[in-house]
Amino acid sequence: MTRVQKTVVVLTAVVALVLGLTINKVLNGKGQGDPVALLDAGIVLLPQSREIPRVQLFDTxxxxxxxxxxxxKWSLLFFGYTFCPDICPTTLAQLRELNSKLPKEVQDNLQLVFVxxxxxxxxxxxxxxxxxxxxAGFIGVTGELPAIQTLANGVSIPFIPADTSQENxxxxxxxxxVLVGPDGRQRGFIRAPLNNQKLLDQLPGVLSAEE
Structure with a gap:
């Protein structure tokens, strides 16, 4: 094996190790479950919780x-709009089903928020x-567009404001x-599309983990 080949092998091993440690840190901190199973369920936990922008919103x-x-309580935030033709009604229906099948103690400690x-x-x-x-007991909130954009960008769920002059x-x-902990800080994400069966297996452990 040449010197260049040895260097490539060593670098590849180092990159693999760093990547593995990073994934483990993100997904397996605080004993919230098996990292592979969490990732397979679409649950991505942040290595450190993140402060959420404190903007002014309005309820229903x-x-x-x-x-x-x-x-x-724990909260799941979903950013959407009522005239959405596909993603929003599908996601809200899935969240309703998911919540209804979670253990009672988990339901009581979870809020579903539609922004x-x-x-x-x-x-x-x-x-x-x-x-x-x-x-399904959804909490609905909205506000001025700049405030909503600040919040969405702050939790890494950006959206593209529409041309409201156009019809429909x-x-x-x-x-x-967005996964928010009882301390009001962002703990991670649940990636779309939702897989309710896998979430039912993994989410209770995340929401029951010690602070």
Whole structure:
């Protein structure tokens, strides 16, 4: 084996080791489950929790909603809009099914939050009516577009604001979920598309882990 070949082998081994340690650190910190199984379920945990931008939002009653109100329970945040033709209704239906099958103690410690990225059409009244259709206890919030963009960018779920001058406009956005801990800090993501069976196997362990 030549010197160059040996160098390549050594570098490849080092890269593999670093990558392995990084994945293990991200997915296996705090004993929240098997890293391979978590990744297979679409659950990606951050190596360190991340502060969430404290922006002013409004709930489905039109009252101010501070993100500190999420503290005390785990939360899953989904950014979407009520006129979405595909991703949003599918994801909300999956979340309803997932929540209904989780153990009772996990359900009681989990909040499902829908953040509208279309404040022009998603008024408090319309948002309340739309989420009420699912009968899943979704918390609905929206706000001024700059505040929503700040929040979305802060949790790495950016979206592309629509041209609201166009009739029946759509908004490009991600189907990923944001995992927020009882301390109000971001703990990770759940990647789209959701696999409820695998999430049912892995999510209770994550949400039951010690702080």
């Amino acid at each position: 009653e039109g009252k101010p909603f501070a993100l500190e109100q999420l503290e005390g 509208s990225i279309d404040p022009q059409r998603d008024t408090a009244e319309h948002l309340k009516q739309y989420l009420g259709f699912y009968k 406009y759509t908004v490009d956005h991600s189907g990923n979920l």
